[in-house]
Every structure is written in structure tokens, then in C-alpha cells.
Amino acid sequence: MKSTATTIDAYLLEVPENRLPALISLRQLCQKHLPDHVEDMTYNMPSYSANGQVEVAFASQKQHICIYFLIHSVMLNNQDRLKGLNHGKGCIRYANPEKIDFQLIADLLDQTRTAEERICS
Numbered sequence: 001m002k003s004t005a006t007t008i009d010a011y012l013l014e015v016p017e018n019r020l021p022a023l024i025s026l027r028q029l030c031q032k033h034l035p036d037h038v039e040d041m042t043y044n045m046p047s048y049s050a051n052g053q054v055e056v057a058f059a060s061q062k063q064h065i066c067i068y069f070l071i072h073s074v075m076l077n078n079q080d081r082l083k084g085l086n087h088g089k090g091c092i093r094y095a096n097p098e099k100i101d102f103q104l105i106a107d108l109l110d111q112t113r114t115a116e117e118r119i120c121s
Contacts, residue, residue: 008039008046015060022065022097026058029102033109055112064093067105074111078104 005011037048047057057068068091086093
């Protein structure tokens with residue numbers, strides 16, 4: 001979904017109804033586990049930044065919900081937990097919102113918060 005929303009609240013008003021509960025849950029997890037991060041709409045998607053750099057973002061895309069983890073070690077250190085999921089170097093994609101592993105996401109958010117490494121460029 002290409003969004004021109006300038007706030008996350010406005011972004012959530014644009015998403016398909018069947019994805020809204022999952023996206024609200026993702027936002028709540030980010031707010032809980034990244035309390036010192038700045039919540040914003042960077043790259044036209046909800047994002048969470050530290051020291052001026054986006055470290056986590058999520059988006060409702062055409063075929064899936066995508067969650068981006070931009071600190072590379074967070075994804076690398078969890079390869080065993082990511083097996084069987086549709087994922088890339090820095091993202092996890094869920095075609096079915098009901099299949100999102102919120103515990104995995106919470107753990108990755110905690111690791112993002114405590115990581116000494118910064119984002120990959």
C-alpha cells in the first residue's frame with residue numbers, strides 16, 4: 001500500500017480492515033519495547049528511530065505485512081527462529097495477519113533496543 005499519510009493514526013485509517021488489528025498490535029509492541037525511540041512516518045510507513053536513524057518500521061503492502069529490522073545482527077542472531085518464515089536480510093513478511101508471531105517480534109524489538117551495533121547502511 002502506498003501511503004501519503006503524515007501520521008501513524010492517519011496511516012492506520014488507510015489499511016485494509018482485516019489487517020488493522022495486527023498493525024495496531026505491532027504499533028503497541030513498538031511503543032512498549034522501544035520507549036526511547038521516536039515514532040514517526042519515515043519512508044511513508046510507521047517507523048521507530050534512535051539517534052536520527054530508523055531502526056524498526058512496518059508496512060501494509062499489497063500481498064503482506066512487512067516488519068523491518070534494520071540492525072543486521074538482530075536478524076542474523078535469530079536465523080533459527082526465522083526458519084520457515086518469509087523473510088529477507090532485514091524484514092519479515094506475513095501474508096496472513098493472523099499468523100504474525102508477536103512474541104518473536106517482541107523479542108526482536110528488545111534486541112533492537114539493547115543492540116550496540118547500529119543500522120546497516
